[in-house]
Each structure stands twice: as structure tokens, then as C-alpha cells.
Amino acid sequence: MNVPAQAAIRLLGRDRDECSQLFAEIPMGVELADADDALIGPDSAAAQLWKLLRFRGRSARKGAGLGQTTTSKLLARKRPHLLPVWDSVVIGVTGQPHKGSWHWLRDQLRADDRALAHWVRNAAPPELNDISTLRLLDILLWMTGKQKGANV
Known part of the structure; x- marks a missing residue:
């Protein structure tokens, strides 16, 4: 940074x-x-x-x-549990601009009885259990964005 x-x-x-x-x-x-x-x-x-x-x-x-x-x-x-990283790769994958991203992501994490949050936690290997859900989601979004050629 x-x-x-x-x-x-x-x-x-x-x-x-x-x-x-x-x-x-x-x-x-x-x-x-x-x-x-x-x-x-x-x-x-x-x-x-x-x-x-x-x-x-x-x-x-x-x-x-x-x-x-x-x-x-x-x-x-x-504040790794509360505030997400929001960069060009994440914007490219989610389609959400910086403005309003905290509320939008909160709503996504709450939707369907917190299905996204549960999926992210379950997708992570056990050795990453100490990393926050938001950091894990950031990693997954980055991996997806990089595979699709999103801007860095």
C-alpha cells in the first residue's frame, strides 16, 4: 500500500x-x-x-x-471484520462502486440466512480459520477477478 x-x-x-x-x-x-x-x-x-x-x-x-x-x-x-477492501478488481467482479459498498456487501452477507458468509467460511481451508470472513471473501473475489483479467 x-x-x-x-x-x-x-x-x-x-x-x-x-x-x-x-x-x-x-x-x-x-x-x-x-x-x-x-x-x-x-x-x-x-x-x-x-x-x-x-x-x-x-x-x-x-x-x-x-x-x-x-x-x-x-x-x-x-477493522478486518467490519470494513472491506474495495478496489478495481472487486468492483470489476461485483459491479458495485465504492459508494454504498459497505451497505451493499452487508446486505449480501445477510441475505438468505447468511448463505454467502457461510459459503465463504466453508470454502476456506481450516488453516485460514483465523482470517475474517471479509478477508476470505476479498481473496475469493480477487482470485475470480484475476482469472477474468480484471484491472489491478
């Missing part, structure tokens, strides 16, 4: 406390399928953090914000 220098300086400097506070408000261990709108809605700490990482300072200095893929990877790394 490549973080532009200006963005790193901003996130480790003037926006450090706000980032830390927002991360603290996003619970660890909550599965996306169990998340309500308070956790992933437009007024949630996760959405505020997304905006902080993406846009703060972008108009003032080029490179002070993070791209969509880098932002999703950073959030997914910190």
Missing part, C-alpha cells in the same frame, strides 16, 4: 488525534453482517474516518488525501 508523503505527514501530524479518536469509536471484532447503520452509515465514525483519510487537505496540497483503494485497505487492515 502506497501512502503519499503529504498524506502520511498529515495523518501522523495535525490529524493524528482525530484519526485515533475515530478509530477508537469503531469497534473491533464486529462482523459487517452484524453491523447496523450506526456503524457504517453516513454519520458513523467509519464514514467520518473515510472522509478524513480521503479528502482532508486535498484541495490545499496535492497528495494530502488518500485514494479510494488505499483508504479501503487501511480501514480493512484496522
Whole structure:
């Protein structure tokens, strides 16, 4: 994951406390399928953090914000059960843009008595049991996308 220098300086400097506070408000261990709108809605700490990482300072200095893929990877790394990686390969496979992806994927994971979530868990070999359902799904989507020649 490549973080532009200006963005790193901003996130480790003037926006450090706000980032830390927002991360603290996003619970660890909550599965996306169990998340309500308070956790992933437009007024949630996760959405505020997304905006902080993406846009703060972008108009003032080029490179002070993070791209969509880098932002999703950073959030997914910190909250692997709740926030998905959403990149060009995943978009190519799912047909879903970044905007609204958290709600869309949550609904997919809840549908049919959580059939997708169960399938993903059952498809994984036992040695991957400690990896979150979202990370496993990301791996499966990537493998599918790469086989179909999706953009990286």
C-alpha cells in the first residue's frame, strides 16, 4: 500500500488525534453482517474516518488525501471484520462502486440466512480459520477477478 508523503505527514501530524479518536469509536471484532447503520452509515465514525483519510487537505496540497483503494485497505487492515477492501478488481467482479459498498456487501452477507458468509467460511481451508470472513471473501473475489483479467 502506497501512502503519499503529504498524506502520511498529515495523518501522523495535525490529524493524528482525530484519526485515533475515530478509530477508537469503531469497534473491533464486529462482523459487517452484524453491523447496523450506526456503524457504517453516513454519520458513523467509519464514514467520518473515510472522509478524513480521503479528502482532508486535498484541495490545499496535492497528495494530502488518500485514494479510494488505499483508504479501503487501511480501514480493512484496522477493522478486518467490519470494513472491506474495495478496489478495481472487486468492483470489476461485483459491479458495485465504492459508494454504498459497505451497505451493499452487508446486505449480501445477510441475505438468505447468511448463505454467502457461510459459503465463504466453508470454502476456506481450516488453516485460514483465523482470517475474517471479509478477508476470505476479498481473496475469493480477487482470485475470480484475476482469472477474468480484471484491472489491478
